[in-house]
Amino acid sequence: MTDPNSAGSSQHVVVIGAGPAGLSAAHELSRHRTLVTVMEQEGQVGGIARTLEFMGCRFDVGPHRFFSESPEIEALWTEILGHEIRPVSRLTRILYRGKFFDYPIRTSNAFLTLGPVETARCLASYARARLRPVESPTSFENWASNQFGHRLFEMFFKTYTEKVWGISTGELSADWAGQRIRGLNLVEVIGNAVLPSGLRGRGERTIAKTLAGSFHYPRRGAGQMWEAMASRLTAAGHSVRLGEEVVALRHAGGRVLSVVVRDRRGGTLDVLGSEFINTMPVRELIAKLHPAVPSMIRSAAEALGYRDVITVNVVVDRARVFPDQWIYVHDPGVKVARISNFKNLSRDMVSDSGLSGLGMEYFCFETDGLWHMSDAELLDLARRELVALGICRPDEVKAGTVHRQPNAYPVYDANYLDHLALIREWLARALPNLWLLGRNGVHQYNNQDHSMMTGILVARNIATGSRYDPWLINSDAEYQEEERAGEAPGRLGIGRESGRSVPHRIAS
Numbered sequence: 074m075t076d077p078n079s080a081g082s083s084q085h086v087v088v089i090g091a092g093p094a095g096l097s098a099a100h101e102l103s104r105h106r107t108l109v110t111v112m113e114q115e116g117q118v119g120g121i122a123r124t125l126e127f128m129g130c131r132f133d134v135g136p137h138r139f140f141s142e143s144p145e146i147e148a149l150w151t152e153i154l155g156h157e158i159r160p161v162s163r164l165t166r167i168l169y170r171g172k173f174f175d176y177p178i179r180t181s182n183a184f185l186t187l188g189p190v191e192t193a194r195c196l197a198s199y200a201r202a203r204l205r206p207v208e209s210p211t212s213f214e215n216w217a218s219n220q221f222g223h224r225l226f227e228m229f230f231k232t233y234t235e236k237v238w239g240i241s242t243g244e245l246s247a248d249w250a251g252q253r254i255r256g257l258n259l260v261e262v263i264g265n266a267v268l269p270s271g272l273r274g275r276g277e278r279t280i281a282k283t284l285a286g287s288f289h290y291p292r293r294g295a296g297q298m299w300e301a302m303a304s305r306l307t308a309a310g311h312s313v314r315l316g317e318e319v320v321a322l323r324h325a326g327g328r329v330l331s332v333v334v335r336d337r338r339g340g341t342l343d344v345l346g347s348e349f350i351n352t353m354p355v356r357e358l359i360a361k362l363h364p365a366v367p368s369m370i371r372s373a374a375e376a377l378g379y380r381d382v383i384t385v386n387v388v389v390d391r392a393r394v395f396p397d398q399w400i401y402v403h404d405p406g407v408k409v410a411r412i413s414n415f416k417n418l419s420r421d422m423v424s425d426s427g428l429s430g431l432g433m434e435y436f437c438f439e440t441d442g443l444w445h446m447s448d449a450e451l452l453d454l455a456r457r458e459l460v461a462l463g464i465c466r467p468d469e470v471k472a473g474t475v476h477r478q479p480n481a482y483p484v485y486d487a488n489y490l491d492h493l494a495l496i497r498e499w500l501a502r503a504l505p506n507l508w509l510l511g512r513n514g515v516h517q518y519n520n521q522d523h524s525m526m527t528g529i530l531v532a533r534n535i536a537t538g539s540r541y542d543p544w545l546i547n548s549d550a551e552y553q554e555e556e557r558a559g560e561a562p563g564r565l566g567i568g569r570e571s572g573r574s575v576p577h578r579i580a581s
């Protein structure tokens with residue numbers, strides 16, 4: 074390949090970010106024989122879907138399942154990793170006050186696990202809710218209490234939802250819950266609990282509306298996919314530059330002309346291009362445009378919010394800790410929301426089979442005290458919580474490492490769609506050679522597959538002049554990265570613009 078900064082390259086695309094979206098865009102451009110340079114601020118590729126290594130154990134930033142309704146994306150994963158990506162049968166449960174409950178929640182399993190006394194209390198609470206429901210519930214709490222009774226709501230919805238979103242369920246709007254959660258039918262529940270399976274009408278339904286029983290996972294973690302894709306790019310003569318942060322985008326005459334990158338030593342360099350693909354958060358992108366964009370656009374971008382996640386990754390000196398790939402921790406007494414056991418996703422996630430690598434997810438905002446705790450304090454918290462939950466003894470926690478992931482979840486507040494519309498419309502008019510894509514690039518809860526689709530479609534726009542709109546990828550935003558409800562997808566699974574289906578505050 075030629076030097077992108079030299080005269081003679083007719084098309085040179087600069088991609089900001091080597092996560093799934095940026096790499097997929099670069100990969101597709103490479104297929105179309107278009108020269109690409111990928112700039113990545115971190116020392117490794119994969120973005121939020123990277124895999125970290127510590128003491129011979131491998132940890133994703135939260136477990137990353139590979140699951141897509143798009144045959145093209147599934148085929149691409151197989152093309153990149155071949156036999157290195159394997160099917161996994163899902164086993165995930167809820168841990169609540171020392172007891173494990175099936176996830177997706179099955180009411181008969183829940184009642185059997187709770188035992189007769191607690192079940193009787195739950196049924197009484199359910200009966201009260203049916204007899205005296207809250208009229209026209211607007212909050213998540215009132216909606217779910219009406220459906221399940223307050224007792225079941227507290228066990229299975231309140232704590233976890235509040236841990237993930239950082240907002241009281243009394244303040245969260247009810248409409249999201251109705252899209253995701255099936256109400257409880259007591260006749261069906263009792264029937265399923267007491268009748269032999271052959272006599273049950275249509276089998277027990279789960280409370281969550283959709284969930285796949287299996288998914289794919291690379292042998293050495295999610296990041297293996299992105300490392301392999303980056304290797305293909307470099308083998309084809311493209312450049313994937315690590316440790317280089319884009320600190321500014323220079324524009325003039327209605328086009329972005331170059332990005333200014335800063336390397337680890339603090340040196341800066343201008344990288345010229347004909348088209349620019351951005352996967353960094355919209356808020357950061359707008360702040361980095363030079364000269365500064367109109368104040369109305371800057372204000373809209375500054376108003377976009379993000380929820381962050383800390384993963385505390387610990388090495389436990391025990392071969393078998395729990396059999397699940399991950400467990401959801403509903404106990405109100407601990408801060409951890411989810412604990413993954415990565416060797417149950419792939420046994421090659423640990424180099425020593427006598428050890429287990431557990432990833433503990435703590436959701437927060439960068440402004441929270443948790444985010445600013447020292448690594449030692451976070452490791453101490455994680456150890457204490459593992460012991461409190463009865464998962465292991467303190468002396469079994471050999472060591473651990475902390476990863477802080479900013480901007481893990483774009484926040485959907487009451488005004489974000491208006492802000493985005495303003496920014497989109499302005500960018501399309503003012504800087505048509507700047508393409509936004511990926512999860513934070515379009516501010517949507519895209520999983521890896523949808524992030525990839527945005528990249529592939531934009532690459533086709535650039536290389537072939539097609540006119541796909543990456544903002545219309547059907548992200549069908551879901552709670553805690555769960556499966557998407559099935560709208561029949563096209564080859565790439567392109568759908569209509571998704572509605573809001575994550576919880577949001579009740580408008581005041």
Ligand SMILES: Cc1cc2nc3c(=O)[nH]c(=O)nc-3n(C[C@H](O)[C@H](O)[C@H](O)COP(=O)(O)OP(=O)(O)OC[C@H]3O[C@@H](n4cnc5c(N)ncnc54)[C@H](O)[C@@H]3O)c2cc1C
Pocket residue numbers: 089090091092093094095096112113114115118119120121122134135136137138139140317318319320352353354382481482510511512513514519520521522524554
């Ligand atoms: C806890 C959690 C669990 C998840 N689980 C799943 C799952 O099970 N399955 C699934 O499919 N998806 C899952 N996801 C979603 C998945 O992580 C994202 O869809 C995917 O990583 C988005 O890819 P992206 O390329 O758009 O963005 P990112 O992964 O965020 O990548 C963006 C890249 O840009 C780089 N960058 C940012 N700014 C700059 C700059 N100024 N200069 C240079 N580089 C820059 C970043 O360092 C990063 O590498 C999960 C997400 C989270 C938070």
